Amino acid sequence: METYLQAEALAKHFDGVAAVEDVSFVIHTKEIFGLLGPNGAGKTTTIRMLSTILAPDSGDVRIGGHSAVREGDEVRKRIGVCPQELALYPELSAFDNLVFFGRMNGLPGRAAKARARALLAETGLDDRGGEAVKKYSGGMKRRVNIAIALMNRPKLLFLDEPTVGIDPQSRNKIFETVLGLRDEGTTVLYTTHYMEEADRLCDRIGIMDRGRIIAVGTPAELKRQVGDPGKTTLEEVFLRLTGRSLRD
């Protein structure tokens, strides 16, 4: 398998507190890699370093053969980022949001509009694409949030908890979109708190806790670590590895 992303000993501290410490893992091309962990485990900080938003204190990331630390521009051409926040302009329509971020990605005006129309159709928003996003339901906003990350046809897509607070229909639509992207050749890094979601979607999973990667493997491999893969759930694996204490 070809490696598309390689994180090497990533570390990040905030005010002397380690948010991420010695994180190393690889993501293969055309793979959906799940990054799981309790609140405060360092998942979002890791994604922000991988996507060049945050510079690591030490370590490096290579994406598509380019260093995220030294070749940020080259890396940014290859990635799409969907943060867990709804990072869009609620007063603008979905179409305008998509065109705006497409233009920021360097797409010419006509190409940005064509790509926006295609993505609205793919995400089931084509009939309401002209309405202001603030009038949308939570699920529709989440779909726009993902569509924005796809405007530049990324080779690697970061999805940070893309299904928080939405109805089953929208969640299912997002699953279909993610699986379709993988089938078309896109590599995906996916974080979520929903274990059944990770079990269904992810080819491999990395579990983070207290800023470190504590386990990596396919869902079946992880389940085998704690019991019979046929009878063990991913949630049981997760609780066994990260403990049952609250992380508020």
Place this chain on the structure above:
Amino acid sequence: MRIFWRDRFSLTFALIFPLVFAGAFTLAWEEDDEPPGVAPRLTVVAAGQQGFPEHLVAALNDSGWTADERSLEGALDALGQGDIGGFLLFPAGFGTAIPTGSEARIRVVVSGKDPAETATLEGIARALAGRAQTVMLAVRGARDLATVPDAEQVSAVSRLPPLVSLEVRRTGERRYNPIDFTLPGYLTMFVFFVAALGAGSIVLERETRTLERLVSSGVRAASILAGKFLVAAGKGITQLAVLWMVGVFALSIDLGASPGAVVVVSLLFALASAAFGIMLAAMVNTMRSASSIAMLASLTLAPLGGCWWPLFIAPDWLQAIGRLTPHAWANDAFNRLMVFGASASDVVPNMLTLVAFAVVFGAIALVRFRLSPPT
């Protein structure tokens, strides 16, 4: 900018509120009725002299003054009680000295409490002395030619008025349009207000990670900062353009002798305000604190900077404090240009100071600006 145009409340706040405030306060500055024409009074002590002093008094009355003749004792008494600030004294013999070409003196007696009144009396005395000098030269010339003028001829020469011409602007008299200083005041207040409140939307973008998303799209942080500054400045310039046009075409505002300078000062103030908004966004962590500080700063700096009343009527200490605000420099420039007829060169210091404000605010913003919320 598209979001700004689509937001009706923003448009109302940015464009309608300043006009409403300026209109309301213009009405407050105006008087209901034209005040009766009260001529400025001038106390004269001529000791009932005939001839030239008599003509001078008549000429003063013809020039719009009310020459109030008093005895010397009466004038001194009024001066002592503070009823008058000074008077002109034509000493005994003044009336006979002029026709004969002899030396004569006009005395100015002042309390010295009011420098403006002292200067006025001195100016009038010099003008009268100048005219008397002309008469005396004519008399001496005639005498040198052995032609002794008679009283009628002297009187005719001395009656070559106007001896003194004077224009007086009095508070309450409708010689100016109050909108000339109310509109610039509220315009600067609301341009700054909108720019400062814009900090909140930048902080919101930081909180929702929209700024991070732009960076991950390949946009440089410096470009984001420059874009935010240009949008904020663009809003301010739009406000200024619309409000000045309404002022000129609908409210008959007078931009003065240098309308170009008014435009330049307006642009510089919009830039300084935009830089303040970006600086505020760079310095606060939450949208709530951005909005609170923007509100507080705008409502504090506006009166200090002469937005609610012209600073030139404010006490010296308030004017001194006002100099710490960009509003004061802009309003001072607008007042000079539009009310006092100054030229562009007179307000160059104001322009440079506004540039300095923009540079300082912008430099702080550049150093402190963050794309991500605090962790």
